[in-house]
Amino acid sequence: MTVDLIAYTQRVVPTSDKNPLGIVEEAASICYDSSMTDDYKIAKGCKASGHYSVLEHINFTFYVKDVSRALLAQISRHRHISMSCRSQRYCSEDGFKYVNPFTGEDADVFDNMMSDIDTDYQILKKYHNAKNEDARAVLPNACCTEFYITMNARALIEMSYLRLCSRAQKEIREMFTEMKKEVAQVCPEVANWMVPSCEANPKYPFCPEGRGCCGRHPKLADVYKPIKKNKEVIDGNT
Ligand SMILES: Cc1cc2nc3c(=O)[nH]c(=O)nc-3n(C[C@H](O)[C@H](O)[C@H](O)COP(=O)(O)OP(=O)(O)OC[C@H]3O[C@@H](n4cnc5c(N)ncnc54)[C@H](O)[C@@H]3O)c2cc1C
Known part of the structure; x- marks a missing residue:
């Protein structure tokens, strides 16, 4: 898998600060008539209080391959x-490339299956006059692809909540892990906010998933239970 950060939002009039979060800071500062800070206090404050729309001012473009x-x-x-x-x-x-999710002997079996599919694909084109667009019906989900993808920081963070969760499939989790590393080079703050949803509020981690909780953090019901019990004691409703 290749994941390269190709571009990210920059000012037309360059400043010494290349971190795109400075643009978020600038945009957010007019909401409160406050002065921009050097350490992006306003932008960070918006993120902490859930005012994510200011993060929509900056974009990231990635090239993803294999x-x-x-x-x-x-x-x-x-x-x-x-x-x-x-x-x-x-x-x-x-002769398509593919992602083999198996190891050992299972991987060998899978390789043979992919080879058979490649043969079928080429038979359809060579002997049955099939166009690429029709022959592709026999191609597998494992077939490799490549794409350019652009999103703003809010979308990137909110997608990470779902795709860095252990419930997401390994391959897409790896892609978001690589995206996070790339973003860290130019905007460490946004990279730090790219976490699974259980860590969206780092001081109060909890798992919002129903089934399939990985156990890294307590489930919301487990966090909430003792609080509810305490309240019942205070209210005299025990
Ligand atoms: C572990 C996992 C398993 C999954 N399994 C399945 C599955 O079995 N079957 C399946 O079909 N999908 C599945 N999905 C995909 C999932 O249902 C969502 O389609 C996908 O994660 C996109 O998330 P989203 O819709 O929250 O966010 P996005 O499309 O990224 O949108 C972000 C946010 O924008 C808002 N938004 C966007 N569009 C609208 C709208 N039209 N109306 C109101 N608000 C909107 C919502 O707040 C939304 O959360 C799975 C995803 C994960 C992570």
């Missing part, structure tokens, strides 16, 4: 992204 079409289906479900991806209608997938 990920599966299964991952493409998952990332495409997010509605606040812009994408350009390799077309299986126009591009030939003869």
Whole structure:
């Protein structure tokens, strides 16, 4: 998998501060008639109090390569992204690359299956006059793809809540882990906010998932129970 940060929002009139969070700070400061700070206090305050809209002023563009079409289906479900991806209608997938999720002997079996599919794909085109767009019907979810993806910081953070969670599939979790590393080079604050949803409020971690909690943090019901019990004691309702 390749994940490269290609571009991110910068000012037209350059300043010494290349961190795009400075633009968020500037935009947020007019809301309160306050002066911008050097350490992005206003931007951080907005994030901490859930006023995420100010984070929509800065964008990040990534080039992603050698990920599966299964991952493409998952990332495409997010509605606040812009994408350009390799077309299986126009591009030939003869000898396609694929993501093998297995190891050892299972991986060998999977390799053989992919080889058979490649043969079938090429038979359809060569002997049945199929166009790429029709022959692709036999291609697997494992088939590799590549895309450019652009989103604002808010979308990136909110997608990370879901896709860095242990309930997300390994491949997409890896992609977001790589995106986080790339963003950390230019905007460490946004990278730090790219966490699974259980850590969205770092001081009060809890898991919002129903089933499949990984156990890293307590579930909300477990956190809330003792508080409720205490309140009942105070109210004399025991
Ligand atoms: C672990 C996991 C398992 C999943 N399993 C399945 C599955 O089995 N089947 C399946 O179909 N999908 C599945 N999904 C995809 C999931 O249901 C969402 O489609 C996907 O995660 C996008 O999330 P979203 O809709 O919250 O956010 P986005 O599309 O990224 O939008 C962000 C936010 O914008 C707001 N928003 C966007 N559009 C609207 C709108 N039209 N109306 C109101 N508010 C809007 C909402 O607040 C939303 O949370 C899974 C996702 C995960 C992480």
